[in-house]
Amino acid sequence: MSPPIELTSVPSWAVAPSVPPADLTGTTFSVFAFGDAAEQVVDAWVGALAPSPVAVHHPSGTGAADLDADLATARVGWRAMLVGPLVEVLTLRAHALAKGLADDEIVVATTSTSLRPVRCVHCAADTVTTAGIGETTTCVCCGLELLVYHHVSRLQGVFLGFQVDAERWEGPT
């Protein structure tokens, strides 16, 4: 059995779509929005933060370059606010954390959590899957049957998956 989700490294927004309010404790803001469904959230955030200026990005790639550009001139007080499908926001959050942003400087909203990135611990390839936590998926690279484990690597932005072992179906604890 999996532990309750609040005791794992899996953020609640990685389990079900969730939209937190804008972080009013910041002083300057950048929003990174992925997909059409994000627009509603962007509008709500920008409205809540007014009259503070908000830089809104619609990255075509991972958003890492946009984030780096803002980061280069950002002062403490800046908040990065990410919204979009789980795969995109997990990836960009990992990049932001790697660049030294703190958890309390990043706001994450998910518009969809049906696809999740799973890193195979055996071959290190990432598989994007609809399998949920505790379910299995086939590694796109090595073909092993992977259990989607209830752990998100913060700096990699992926769930961990390892081979299902009939003897130890519950996985490492």
Add this chain to the structure above:
Amino acid sequence: MSDRIRLVVTAIDDDVPGIRTLTLAAADGRVLPDFTPGSHVVLECDGPANAYSLTGDGTMPTTYSVSVLEVPAGAGGSRWVHGLAVGDPVIALPPRSMFAPILQGSRHVLVAGGIGITPILSHLRSAVRWGREVELLYAYRDGRGAHLDEVKELAGDRARFFTDRTSFAESLAATLADQPIGAHLYTCGPAGFMDAVVETATALGWPPSRIHLEHFGVEALDPGEPFQAVLADGRVLDVPSGVSLLEALEGAGLDVPQLCRQGVCGECRVTVRSGVPLHRDLFLSAEAKAANDSLMCCVSRAEGDRLEIDL
């Protein structure tokens, strides 16, 4: 009980009125345990022990140095320090770190108020030694600034000095408004001073994870709510408001190790079997507090009306 370090006073500096700087060396002449910048030691006094910040950078120290403000109305630790002479023995507990620099920080903003310069000086020395980007704001009462010359020499124009509130408040706000992401803020001083620093930072959007405080000395604690302590043998002790659990245990004839009686030394830790402690000490880490399986019985109490302890 932790291992004690036997020290001897090797120098005393009373240049700044009301502030005494003690240099302490190992009684056996050896190198002392390293410490993380911002660490403190607990010194056994003739009354309850007290914690003092170490002002060195912590790398292979041959001496420990502390600066102590004389508080005539205080619990006696400061008076004891001010009564010491060169050659006197002093017993210390090993240094502890509760105020460490964040090494991956891109910049370190140090803000000291009065005698709060002591752990900040340790941070400054370490930052200069290892080439970390650092900046210091130091507010003190005119004529009462400890370590001014050392700070000037170490930091040069990276240090600014203030003896009036208004110019300090303005400079603080201007400094905190313009720090690169990756900067961390460290402050030590009287409670009201640190509150003001935190308030300024927070208003400028600083998230809690970038703000680091060192509480020195111990603020007067409120008397607390009464509760009952259940001992391992089943006895039930009443701990009234205004009486510490330690005092109640001593009153019942238990011999509990203790040194500081103010939540800094770590001697009086008691295992909790059930019930939720109300932590009020400065010794346990945030994780240890959250585990709720032990408490420092000299200052901490119960969240509810009963606490079962392993004594």
